[in-house]
Amino acid sequence: MRPILYSFRRCPYAMRARLAIAVSGIEVELREILLRDKAPELLAASPKATVPVMIVDGDVIEESYDIMLWTLSKNDPETWLKRHDEALVAECDGSFKSALDRYKYGNRFEDSDAIEQRSIASGYLMKLEDILSTQTYLSGEKPGMTDMSVITFVRQFANVDRKWFDAEPWPNLINWLDDFLNSPAFADIMYKYPKWVAEAPVTLFPEPK
Ligand SMILES: N[C@@H](CCC(=O)N[C@@H](CS)C(=O)NCC(=O)O)C(=O)O
Incomplete structure (x- = not known):
């Protein structure tokens, strides 16, 4: 079936x-x-x-x-399963996604400040930038489970304010995201x-x- x-x-x-x-x-x-x-x-x-x-x-x-x-x-x-950093994915699904929601849908969360939440989420993205400054993908020289588990959330974050995102000091993150957005797979x-x-x-x- x-x-x-x-x-x-x-x-x-x-x-x-x-x-x-x-x-x-x-x-x-x-x-x-x-x-x-x-x-x-x-x-x-x-x-x-x-x-x-x-x-x-x-x-x-x-x-x-x-x-x-x-x-x-x-x-x-x-x-993909050979290239799978479970801790990095768990952090995406947990604290990063929570801050992303509070940034993107600030009006739905009375007790949080959208810009403060953007800065919390950016801490995770800087961690990704550090990895991507030494290798092409989060998973190494080929994309893997880690990349594909988190990239759709990075896209969601970037799309909240793409101009702001593009001006941040994470050039490798921008390239990694753009390559994906321009790929046949996407x-x-x-x-x-x-x-x-x-x-x-x-x-x-x-x-x-
Ligand atoms: N932990 C779930 C989360 C899925 C989720 O929250 N999806 C959203 C859409 S992006 C949803 O269905 N929300 C319910 C709604 O908006 O009614 C998963 O990984 O599949």
Whole structure:
């Protein structure tokens, strides 16, 4: 049975799941979700109601990172799992993402200051810059799990105020992000799908070439 992926195009969590699926070559049935109008089938499968969610042979995988790990455990032709700094990814998913949300959605968090949070998040990005000043990727000379787990969140951070981001002293981080944004791999995961409804024809991801 082909896995089902509930996804949302612009969600950084869903994007990293799609990156792993695309590199693995495992074909899934993609169901594009609108966050403000979630499909009842998603809510029934996963009451926590976040995307991405993957259904494999009746099992529900509800965390993007676990979807990446499951997918790559099945097929990892670019050996991403060999290049995997778990601590750096955990810091991204934890304190960096928390500060990013408070920077990007400052008005939703009454007790925090957006600029202060931007500076907290920047501490993590300077750490990435230090690594990228000595090697091309966070994972070494080839991209790996570390790069692909964090890059969609760095993109989200950069997009809050790209002019400000580009003026910061992290040239290697900017190059690393821009190379990714200009890559075929990024274009392949950003294809626009219409909102999924149960009666729609099956949509396969990655797109058959
Ligand atoms: N820890 C989850 C987080 C997923 C998540 O928060 N996704 C957001 C979209 S980017 C979501 O679905 N939010 C629910 C909503 O906005 O209703 C994961 O890694 O998959």
